[in-house]
Amino acid sequence: MKFRPFWVIVHRYTGLAMAVFLIVVGLTGSLLAFYTELERAVNPQLYVEANHRKALDPIALIESAERLAPQARVEALWINPDAAQVSVAPRQNVQTGQPYALDYDQLLIDPYTGEELGRRLWGAISQGMINLMPFIYKLHFNLALDEVGMWALGITALVWTLDCFVGFYLTLPAKLWAPQQDASAALAFWRRWRRAWGVKWGASAVRVNFDLHRAGGLWVWGVLLVFAWSSVYMNLGDSVYNKVMQSISEYHQPWTEFADLPQPLENPAIDLKAACRLGDQAMARAAAAQGFSIEAPVGIWLNRAKGFYVYTVRSSADVQDHAGQTRVVLDANSGEQKLLLLPSGQFNGNTATSWLMALHMANVFGMPYRVFVCLLGLIIVMLSVTGVVIWSKKRRQV
Incomplete structure (x- = not known):
């Protein structure tokens, strides 16, 4: 040859x-x-046991975060059975006109009581062992x-x-x-x-x-x-993966469907708690129309560059062992539903991507x-x- x-x-x-x-x-x-097992061993104070308790709803957890960190604004919330993770950014100091200086961008909260478990600048190994596993994650994702x-x-x-x-x-x-x-x-x-x-x-x-x-x-x-190929998705999603998938299948993601705003949205008309209510209602309507069942809320995050919220739940359409990727996208100013994305059974490209990510993250097959x-x-x-x-x-x- x-x-x-x-x-x-x-x-x-x-x-x-x-x-x-x-x-x-x-x-x-x-x-x-x-x-999770390794971080539990290194930082047991950051995790709790469920003990058959029911987690607080997302709005209550957001209110807890606002109470615990008044100088920060909540950007995203992710609810896990052993900890709620809240991503935050500094609020503006009205006296100086400058953002508050924060040495953390993540709060970890007891999902059953709303009490603080810890805070850290996620991935900053300079803060010590509290960031060991996040630092390893950053090494894996972007060195x-x-x-x-x-x-x-x-x-x-x-x-x-x-x-x-x-x-x-x-x-x-x-x-x-x-x-x-x-x-x-x-x-x-x-x-x-x-x-x-x-x-x-x-x-x-x-x-x-x-x-x-x-x-x-x-x-x-x-x-x-x-x-x-799943690594291409995580690192070159916009430039390579999305284009390939869209050329061979029906594939949609909120960051590819909508253009950036002229300026990032600093003060959306719909706040995070109102977005949770609207997301919950939109997801209930979608479940009735599409024939899937909702198991639990997973989280919500705000994309300021594009001006939308993504409200996420775990549903019967998910392929992962835990967490979830059933999402509804809401306009951050009007509250209008812009997109519904199911992890399986809706678009072939999204179903394939859901399986790729579940396999890559070792979040399937136990x-x-x-x-x-x-x-x-x-x-x-x-x-x-x-x-x-x-x-x-x-x-x-x-």
């Missing part, structure tokens, strides 16, 4: 370029599969480098997605089997390809390293592709899949390290 040496070089050097990034995301991803890191990992994810197909092609025998050939040709093809799936443990260290790289990539190839995702992170590290070793050996031979 005259193109094979070219793709070998492409695979070798793209893998080399991605190696450090994939080692970081692999190691951090292994930890994030057990984010803790904000937009620069997000672009770096986004480009890595896109290259990784394409390289998944190159790597798969390179595992195939040089002489490919064509569907029009007879059964004996197919059997011969599978016998040759079968070697790529195994590791010859008794061979030299160089051969074992090569086999681990080739066979390890084949063993989890489909899942690697899922994680690579504990066995979370253990698998933890191990997958280590496999990604192994593939990166063995790839670098292969490159190093080839370089010495030149």
